[in-house]
Amino acid sequence: MAGTTHELTRRAILRGGVAGLGLMALPGWALPALAQDQQIVPFTDYPDGWKTERGPESRLFDIRTLDAFTPADQFFTTQHLGHPTIDGAAFRLQVTGLVDREAALSLDDLRGLGQIDLDAGFECSGNSARSMQGLASNGRWTGVRLQDVLRQVGVKPNAREVVFFGADKGTEEVEFRGRTYPVEQHYGRSISIAQATAPEPFLATALNGAPLTVHQGFPLRLIMPGWYGAPNVKWVANIHVQEDPYLGKYQARWYRTLRAETIGGEQMWKETAITRMRLKSVVARVTRQGDTLTAHGFVLNDGTPIRSVEVRVDNGPWTAATVAAGQNTYAWKLFSYNWSGASPGEHTIVSRATDINGGVQPTSDDLATKKTFLEDNAQHERTFMIG
Numbered sequence: 375m376a377g378t379t380h381e382l383t384r385r386a387i388l389r390g391g392v393a394g395l396g397l398m399a400l401p402g403w404a405l406p407a408l409a410q411d412q413q414i415v416p417f418t419d420y421p422d423g424w425k426t427e428r429g430p431e432s433r434l435f436d437i438r439t440l441d442a443f444t445p446a447d448q449f450f451t452t453q454h455l456g457h458p459t460i461d462g463a464a465f466r467l468q469v470t471g472l473v474d475r476e477a478a479l480s481l482d483d484l485r486g487l488g489q490i491d492l493d494a495g496f497e498c499s500g501n502s503a504r505s506m507q508g509l510a511s512n513g514r515w516t517g518v519r520l521q522d523v524l525r526q527v528g529v530k531p532n533a534r535e536v537v538f539f540g541a542d543k544g545t546e547e548v549e550f551r552g553r554t555y556p557v558e559q560h561y562g563r564s565i566s567i568a569q570a571t572a573p574e575p576f577l578a579t580a581l582n583g584a585p586l587t588v589h590q591g592f593p594l595r596l597i598m599p600g601w602y603g604a605p606n607v608k609w610v611a612n613i614h615v616q617e618d619p620y621l622g623k624y625q626a627r628w629y630r631t632l633r634a635e636t637i638g639g640e641q642m643w644k645e646t647a648i649t650r651m652r653l654k655s656v657v658a659r660v661t662r663q664g665d666t667l668t669a670h671g672f673v674l675n676d677g678t679p680i681r682s683v684e685v686r687v688d689n690g691p692w693t694a695a696t697v698a699a700g701q702n703t704y705a706w707k708l709f710s711y712n713w714s715g716a717s718p719g720e721h722t723i724v725s726r727a728t729d730i731n732g733g734v735q736p737t738s739d740d741l742a743t744k745k746t747f748l749e750d751n752a753q754h755e756r757t758f759m760i761g
């Protein structure tokens with residue numbers, strides 16, 4: 375396989391690790407620091423010149439530095455309309471539409487509703503082998519439950535849909551029957567009233583114990599635990615409750631998947647919205663200590679408990695990896711796998727996850743009836759070099 379051998383230094387691993395989280399307590403299942411006689415085994419599948427920085431506002435996470443939590447300055451980041459600048463002291467979250475009492479809530483008002491922590495990871499629905507799975511990260515978020523905000527303002531009986539508008543906006547060409555209309559639009563996403571009043575949706579003000587960075591949506595972002603990145607609206611400025619479905623570009627057109635499904639014995643083509651994450655596991659890092667090799671990786675999904683992760687080296691048998699117990703429902707789940715006896719030269723490694731409902735991570739062949747590129751949760755074979 376072509377490509378340069380990417381060196382990842384011991385220092386980069388330590389820098390990327392939990393050490394960066396300051397006072398945060400280490401969870402029992404955090405990855406251990408490298409031992410003195412343990413080396414990083416280089417992957418050979420990174421394209422030439424691969425780097426994490428994609429521009430001032432866009433970054434991939436280098437999954438070789440995988441740990442329980444992704445430091446804020448390494449958290450992957452992307453958006454469509456650039457970064458808005460928001461003064462946290464003057465900030466007011468507008469809550470409007472079909473509510474009993476429209477409100478303008480300061481950050482202190484929000485904190486007063488009761489703060490909790492939530493461990494949640496997510497990936498961009500466009501994440502795949504093409505970006506070396508770097509559009510994924512995991513964080514500890516602090517904030518308030520959306521249901522507590524909605525209870526505060528009171529939701530009217532005819533409310534059906536809750537729309538989240540970011541402060542970010544730009545001129546968009548809205549296409550309609552062959553013509554385009556340039557209008558200024560905010561990034562907007564919606565969820566149903568049933569989804570919005572469930573316990574999970576979360577308005578975060580902090581990541582890993584510090585206020586949100588502008589990249590992650592300062593001062594307020596929505597976290598939909600177990601969902602892809604797009605619904606996790608950053609810089610939330612307005613929550614608007616309405617009866618009609620919201621059909622904005624980033625809800626109704628930009629984040630869709632076209633795939634075949636067998637319905638009543640017939641193949642039907644369905645376009646579905648990007649919501650819950652599909653089951654994915656990835657081998658992120660391989661280390662070596664004497665004759666023992668260890669692979670580490672992560673699993674992301676919608677929070678359904680994981681039954682197993684299996685690893686296959688050099689097209690041998692699928693063998694069970696260890697998924698540590700007690701990892702939080704919506705966090706990414708770390709797994710590890712040990713083996714020995716690897717000969718010098720290039721090798722392959724791939725993982726596949728299975729959930730407790732028997733859902734198995736697909737191969738890329740299994741995804742042949744998925745025509746659009748989002749939601750690519752295919753097994754991702756990696757190559758690495760033993761010197």
Ligand SMILES: Nc1nc2c(c(=O)[nH]1)N[C@H]1C(S)=C(S)[C@@H](COP(=O)(O)O)O[C@H]1N2
Binds near residue numbers: 452453454455
């Ligand atoms: N306001 C706003 N929120 C947004 C976006 C955006 O363009 N504007 N992009 C979404 C997409 S597509 C992704 S993948 C995630 C990325 O979040 P991150 O930058 O914290 O990783 O933000 C989501 N939230």
Ligand SMILES: [Mo]
Binds near residue numbers: 452498603604
């Ligand atoms: Mo995304």
